[in-house]
Amino acid sequence: MHTAIQLILTSLQIGAVYILFSLGLTLIFGVMRIVNFAHGHLFAISALVVAYTVPLLAGWNLPALPAYLLGVVAAVAVTLVLGFLMYVFGFRYFQRDMVGSFILSIGLVLLLDGVFLKVFGGAVRPVPEILPGTVTILGAPVTAQRLALCVAAVIITALLYWAMTRTKLGKALRAVSIDHEAAMLQGVPYGRIAFAGFMIASALAALAGALIAPVTIVSPAIGADYLIKGFIAVIVGGLGSVPGAILGGLFVAAIETVGGFYFDATSATIAIFLLVIVVLLVRPKGLLGHG
C-alpha cells in the first residue's frame, strides 16, 4: 500500500511536467500542423534562467521564495522572447509544412544547443531549496517542493482547460485544430490564432521548465529527455488533443515510474516504446486522437 502510494505520487510529479510539455506540443501541432523539435529548448532555457538567477538573487540576500518567483518571471519572459523569435522569423513561414518545419526545428535545435552552451556553460546548475520540508500524504513522504510543483501544474492545466473550453480564443484554437479552413470561413483569423497558440505553448514550456528547475539538475541538455517523453505522451494521447496530452502525460509517467521501480530505467524506457507501438497498432491516431 505504502509503495503504491509512493509510486502514484511519483508518477503524478513526473506526469505533471510531461503534461505541461505535451500540452504545448499538441497545441502547436493542432493549430499549425507542425512538430517543433526545438520545443525542448524553450523548456530548457526557462530552467536555465531560473538556475542562473535564483543563486544570483540569493547572493543579494533575497530570501529563497521571492528569489525563485522573480526567477520564474525572468524565465517566462526570456522563453516568450525566444518563442516569439522562433515564430516570427521561422515557423510562421512553415505552417502546415511538415518537412519544412522539421528541417527548421532541427536547425534550431543545433543552433540553440550551441548558444546555450556558450551562454550558460556545460556545467550542471543546482538551484537552492525554495520550499524546505516534507509533507506526508497517506503515509508517503513528499518534499514540499515536489508537492508545490504538482499543485502548480494541476492549476495551470486546469486553467488551460478552462480557457480552451470557455473563452473565445480557446474555441478558436480548437476550431482551427479541427479544420482551419472552416474556422477561417467563420471569421477566425488563422495567422493570429496560430501565433497565439505558439505563444501559449511557449508559455507552458516556460512554466514547466521553471517548475522543474528546483527539483532536478539543470543543464543545457535538460530539454531532450522531456521532449522525447512529451512526444510519446502526445502520440499516445492523440496529436492535437488536449485531453489526450493530459492522459498521455500521466500514462508515460506511470509506466516510467512503475517500470523504474520494479525493474530499472532502461526497462522502463523500453516499456514506454512498447506501449507506443501497442497503442498505435490498436488506435493509430492515439487514445483520444481525431484528425
Added chain:
Amino acid sequence: MTAEAIPLAVAGLSASYGVVPALHDVDLSVRSGQIVTLIGANGAGKSTLIKAVCGLVRPASGTVRLFGEEVTGMSPDRLVRKGLSVVPEGRRLFGEMTLLENLELGAFARNDQAAVRRDLDKVLDLFPELRDRLSTAAGTFSGGQQQMIAVARALMSAPRLLLLDEPTIGLAPAIVDRIAELITHIAGTGVNILLVEQNAETALAVADYAYILEGGAIVAHDGARVLANSPEIQRAYLGI
C-alpha cells in the same frame, strides 16, 4: 459602395490546381435580392468557384467584387467581416465541438453580444428540433441535421451574401424540400444567395437566375424559369 452595389460580381475568373485548370474565364453576378444558382456536374468546378470567391483558392486571373469592393484574393476571415458567409461542401462542422460552440464560432467576427444572442434565438426558431440539443457534439447529429447546423452557423455571422455548396447532396427528399424552403425564407430576410448545386431540379425551382458550368466554363445563363424550360437543359440536367 452604394446601396445598389451588386452583392457579388465575378469577372474573367480563372483558377487552377498546379497545372490542372479548374475554372476558365468565369463571369457571374448575384444581383440585389436574388437567389442565383450555379449548376454543374461533378468536377465541373463549382466548389473551386466558391473557394475562389471566399478566399480559400487564389485565382490565377480575374476579379471578385463584393458589394462593389474588389476583394480578389482576400482571406476568408476578412471577407466574413464584409458580409460574406459560406456553407461549404461537406458541411465542415467542428464535429467534436458542441452545437452551441459551432453556432458561437459562426458569430466569431461579431462583437455585439446582444445582437448575436437575438440572432441565435432567431436561427433556433428556424430549427426548433435543435434548440434543446445545444450541448450535443455537432458530429453526432444526422446528416440532414448537420446540414441545418451548417446553414445555422453560416447565418450566425449575419451575412449579406450567402454561398451554399451543394447543401442538398445525399439528403432524403423531405429534407431537400425543407432546405429549399429554408433558402427561400433566408432570401426573404434580405440575404443575397448563390446556391451551387448538382441537383438542377431543386436549384432551378428555388432560384431567380441560373448559370450552367461545364468543364470550368460557363456554357449558359438565363432566368431560372427559362433554363428549366430549355430542352437542352432538360435533357442534360433534369433527366427529362
